[in-house]
Amino acid sequence: QVQLVQSGAEVRKPGASVKVSCETSGYRFTGYYLHWVRQAPGQGLEWMGWISPDSGGTNYAQKFQGRVTMTRDTSISTVYMELSRLSSDDTAVYYCARDQTVHTGIFDYWGQGTLVTVSS
Protein backbone atom coordinates (compact mmCIF):
# COMPACT_ATOMS: atom_id res chain seq x y z
CA GLN A 1 0.00 0.00 0.00
CA VAL A 2 1.10 3.55 -0.67
CA GLN A 3 2.68 5.22 2.33
CA LEU A 4 4.29 8.60 2.93
CA VAL A 5 6.08 8.77 6.27
CA GLN A 6 7.50 12.09 7.42
CA SER A 7 10.20 12.95 9.91
CA GLY A 8 9.42 14.07 13.43
CA ALA A 9 8.61 17.43 14.95
CA GLU A 10 11.24 20.16 14.91
CA VAL A 11 11.89 23.29 16.94
CA ARG A 12 14.01 26.08 15.49
CA LYS A 13 15.00 29.60 16.41
CA PRO A 14 14.16 32.54 14.13
CA GLY A 15 16.65 32.85 11.28
CA ALA A 16 17.51 29.16 11.28
CA SER A 17 16.66 26.50 8.68
CA VAL A 18 14.74 23.25 8.87
CA LYS A 19 14.78 20.16 6.65
CA VAL A 20 11.80 17.80 6.63
CA SER A 21 11.88 14.38 5.00
CA CYS A 22 9.12 12.31 3.40
CA GLU A 23 9.89 8.63 2.86
CA THR A 24 7.66 6.91 0.33
CA SER A 25 6.82 3.26 -0.26
CA GLY A 26 4.30 1.05 -2.02
CA TYR A 27 4.62 2.55 -5.49
CA ARG A 28 7.17 3.54 -8.15
CA PHE A 29 8.90 6.54 -6.60
CA THR A 30 9.94 8.17 -9.87
CA GLY A 31 6.48 7.97 -11.40
CA TYR A 32 4.69 10.62 -9.36
CA TYR A 33 5.36 14.25 -8.49
CA LEU A 34 5.43 15.10 -4.79
CA HIS A 35 4.15 18.35 -3.35
CA TRP A 36 4.60 20.14 -0.07
CA VAL A 37 1.66 21.83 1.65
CA ARG A 38 1.69 23.59 5.00
CA GLN A 39 -0.94 24.51 7.55
CA ALA A 40 -0.38 27.13 10.22
CA PRO A 41 -2.17 26.56 13.56
CA GLY A 42 -5.92 27.01 13.11
CA GLN A 43 -5.43 28.10 9.51
CA GLY A 44 -6.01 26.68 6.03
CA LEU A 45 -3.82 24.80 3.58
CA GLU A 46 -1.03 26.53 1.65
CA TRP A 47 0.74 24.98 -1.33
CA MET A 48 4.54 25.40 -1.30
CA GLY A 49 5.77 23.64 -4.42
CA TRP A 50 6.50 20.34 -6.11
CA ILE A 51 9.42 18.14 -7.04
CA SER A 52 9.72 15.55 -9.78
CA PRO A 53 11.42 12.53 -8.18
CA ASP A 54 12.43 11.40 -11.67
CA SER A 55 14.28 14.47 -12.93
CA GLY A 56 14.71 16.38 -9.70
CA GLY A 57 12.98 19.33 -11.31
CA THR A 58 11.14 21.68 -8.99
CA ASN A 59 8.57 24.44 -9.04
CA TYR A 60 8.07 26.64 -6.00
CA ALA A 61 5.21 28.92 -5.04
CA GLN A 62 6.16 32.54 -5.58
CA LYS A 63 5.84 33.23 -1.87
CA PHE A 64 8.59 30.75 -1.01
CA GLN A 65 11.02 31.26 -3.90
CA GLY A 66 14.51 31.93 -2.61
CA ARG A 67 13.76 30.38 0.74
CA VAL A 68 12.66 26.82 -0.02
CA THR A 69 14.62 23.95 -1.56
CA MET A 70 13.11 20.59 -2.46
CA THR A 71 15.38 17.64 -3.18
CA ARG A 72 15.13 13.90 -3.51
CA ASP A 73 17.18 10.75 -2.94
CA THR A 74 16.02 8.08 -5.37
CA SER A 75 18.07 5.37 -3.61
CA ILE A 76 15.80 5.58 -0.57
CA SER A 77 12.59 6.90 -2.24
CA THR A 78 12.64 10.01 -0.10
CA VAL A 79 12.02 13.68 -0.78
CA TYR A 80 13.11 16.59 1.36
CA MET A 81 11.89 20.13 1.91
CA GLU A 82 14.28 22.66 3.40
CA LEU A 83 13.02 26.08 4.48
CA SER A 84 15.50 28.78 5.45
CA ARG A 85 15.40 32.13 7.26
CA LEU A 86 12.60 30.93 9.48
CA SER A 87 10.29 33.30 11.31
CA SER A 88 7.41 32.72 13.70
CA ASP A 89 5.07 32.88 10.68
CA ASP A 90 6.59 29.59 9.50
CA THR A 91 5.26 27.72 12.52
CA ALA A 92 3.02 25.13 10.90
CA VAL A 93 2.40 21.50 10.11
CA TYR A 94 4.16 20.60 6.88
CA TYR A 95 2.72 17.83 4.69
CA CYS A 96 4.07 16.01 1.69
CA ALA A 97 1.45 14.80 -0.78
CA ARG A 98 1.59 12.65 -3.90
CA ASP A 99 0.21 13.94 -7.20
CA GLN A 100 -2.10 11.28 -8.64
CA THR A 101 -1.06 12.02 -12.20
CA VAL A 102 1.69 14.27 -13.50
CA HIS A 103 0.81 17.91 -12.92
CA THR A 104 -2.87 17.42 -12.10
CA GLY A 105 -2.64 18.67 -8.55
CA ILE A 106 -4.76 15.76 -7.35
CA PHE A 107 -3.17 14.93 -4.01
CA ASP A 108 -4.24 11.33 -3.49
CA TYR A 109 -1.91 10.33 -0.64
CA TRP A 110 -0.58 12.49 2.17
CA GLY A 111 2.09 12.15 4.81
CA GLN A 112 1.10 12.36 8.45
CA GLY A 113 2.52 15.88 8.78
CA THR A 114 5.53 17.36 10.56
CA LEU A 115 5.09 20.14 13.09
CA VAL A 116 7.75 22.83 12.79
CA THR A 117 7.79 25.33 15.63
CA VAL A 118 9.80 28.54 15.29
CA SER A 119 10.39 30.21 18.62
CA SER A 120 13.13 32.12 20.34
Added chain:
Amino acid sequence: QSVLTQPPSVSGAPEQRVTISCTGSSSNIGAGYDVHWYQQLPGTAPKLLIYSNSNRPSGVPDRFSGSKSGTSASLAITGLQAEDEADYYCQSYDSSLSGWVFGGGTKLTVL
Protein backbone atom coordinates in the same frame (compact mmCIF):
# COMPACT_ATOMS: atom_id res chain seq x y z
CA GLN B 1 -7.00 36.16 2.09
CA SER B 2 -7.40 32.97 0.07
CA VAL B 3 -7.59 33.03 -3.72
CA LEU B 4 -10.58 30.68 -3.56
CA THR B 5 -13.41 31.80 -1.30
CA GLN B 6 -15.35 29.38 0.90
CA PRO B 7 -17.85 30.06 3.69
CA PRO B 8 -16.11 29.71 7.06
CA SER B 9 -18.78 27.39 8.40
CA VAL B 10 -21.90 25.44 7.51
CA SER B 11 -24.10 23.23 9.61
CA GLY B 12 -26.89 20.73 9.23
CA ALA B 13 -28.86 18.13 11.13
CA PRO B 14 -28.28 14.41 10.63
CA GLU B 15 -29.73 13.12 7.36
CA GLN B 16 -29.98 16.62 5.93
CA ARG B 17 -28.20 17.96 2.84
CA VAL B 18 -25.59 20.70 2.90
CA THR B 19 -23.58 22.42 0.22
CA ILE B 20 -20.23 24.18 0.40
CA SER B 21 -19.37 26.76 -2.22
CA CYS B 22 -15.97 27.62 -3.64
CA THR B 23 -15.71 30.87 -5.60
CA GLY B 24 -12.73 31.67 -7.77
CA SER B 25 -11.92 33.91 -10.71
CA SER B 26 -10.93 33.97 -14.36
CA SER B 27 -7.37 32.90 -13.53
CA ASN B 28 -8.33 29.66 -11.81
CA ILE B 29 -11.76 27.98 -11.84
CA GLY B 30 -13.07 30.32 -14.54
CA ALA B 31 -10.09 29.50 -16.75
CA GLY B 32 -11.23 25.89 -16.88
CA TYR B 33 -8.92 24.39 -14.29
CA ASP B 34 -10.30 21.45 -12.36
CA VAL B 35 -11.44 21.72 -8.77
CA HIS B 36 -10.59 19.13 -6.13
CA TRP B 37 -12.01 18.77 -2.63
CA TYR B 38 -10.40 17.49 0.56
CA GLN B 39 -11.80 16.48 3.92
CA GLN B 40 -9.72 17.06 7.03
CA LEU B 41 -10.82 15.41 10.25
CA PRO B 42 -9.50 16.98 13.46
CA GLY B 43 -5.81 16.31 14.00
CA THR B 44 -5.33 14.38 10.77
CA ALA B 45 -3.95 14.97 7.30
CA PRO B 46 -6.34 16.01 4.53
CA LYS B 47 -8.00 13.27 2.52
CA LEU B 48 -8.95 13.48 -1.15
CA LEU B 49 -12.74 13.57 -1.37
CA ILE B 50 -13.60 14.72 -4.92
CA TYR B 51 -11.23 15.15 -7.86
CA SER B 52 -11.59 16.80 -11.22
CA ASN B 53 -14.79 18.58 -10.24
CA SER B 54 -17.08 15.61 -9.74
CA ASN B 55 -15.19 12.32 -9.42
CA ARG B 56 -15.06 10.28 -6.22
CA PRO B 57 -11.99 8.20 -5.34
CA SER B 58 -12.61 4.60 -4.46
CA GLY B 59 -14.02 4.30 -0.96
CA VAL B 60 -15.67 7.72 -0.78
CA PRO B 61 -19.43 7.34 -0.21
CA ASP B 62 -21.76 8.53 -2.95
CA ARG B 63 -23.28 10.90 -0.39
CA PHE B 64 -20.50 13.24 -1.48
CA SER B 65 -20.74 14.94 -4.86
CA GLY B 66 -19.11 17.85 -6.63
CA SER B 67 -19.98 20.23 -9.41
CA LYS B 68 -18.47 23.19 -11.21
CA SER B 69 -19.93 26.06 -13.18
CA GLY B 70 -18.29 29.25 -14.40
CA THR B 71 -15.99 30.62 -11.72
CA SER B 72 -17.45 28.51 -8.90
CA ALA B 73 -17.65 24.97 -7.65
CA SER B 74 -19.74 23.23 -5.01
CA LEU B 75 -19.49 20.23 -2.75
CA ALA B 76 -22.76 18.61 -1.70
CA ILE B 77 -23.18 16.18 1.16
CA THR B 78 -26.46 14.34 1.52
CA GLY B 79 -27.63 12.17 4.40
CA LEU B 80 -25.39 14.00 6.86
CA GLN B 81 -23.72 11.83 9.48
CA ALA B 82 -21.88 12.75 12.64
CA GLU B 83 -18.65 11.40 11.13
CA ASP B 84 -18.84 14.05 8.39
CA GLU B 85 -17.99 16.76 10.91
CA ALA B 86 -14.68 18.08 9.56
CA ASP B 87 -13.01 20.89 7.63
CA TYR B 88 -13.44 20.88 3.86
CA TYR B 89 -11.10 22.55 1.37
CA CYS B 90 -11.40 23.23 -2.33
CA GLN B 91 -8.31 23.44 -4.55
CA SER B 92 -7.55 24.52 -8.09
CA TYR B 93 -4.71 25.79 -10.26
CA ASP B 94 -4.14 29.51 -10.68
CA SER B 95 -2.43 30.72 -13.85
CA SER B 96 -1.56 34.14 -12.42
CA LEU B 97 0.29 32.54 -9.52
CA SER B 98 1.53 29.58 -11.58
CA GLY B 99 0.65 27.20 -8.80
CA TRP B 100 -2.06 25.44 -6.87
CA VAL B 101 -4.30 27.33 -4.51
CA PHE B 102 -6.71 26.30 -1.77
CA GLY B 103 -9.84 27.79 -0.38
CA GLY B 104 -9.78 29.02 3.18
CA GLY B 105 -11.67 25.97 4.36
CA THR B 106 -15.19 25.38 5.65
CA LYS B 107 -15.96 23.84 9.01
CA LEU B 108 -18.95 21.52 8.85
CA THR B 109 -20.88 21.03 12.07
CA VAL B 110 -23.43 18.25 12.35
CA LEU B 111 -26.08 19.47 14.79
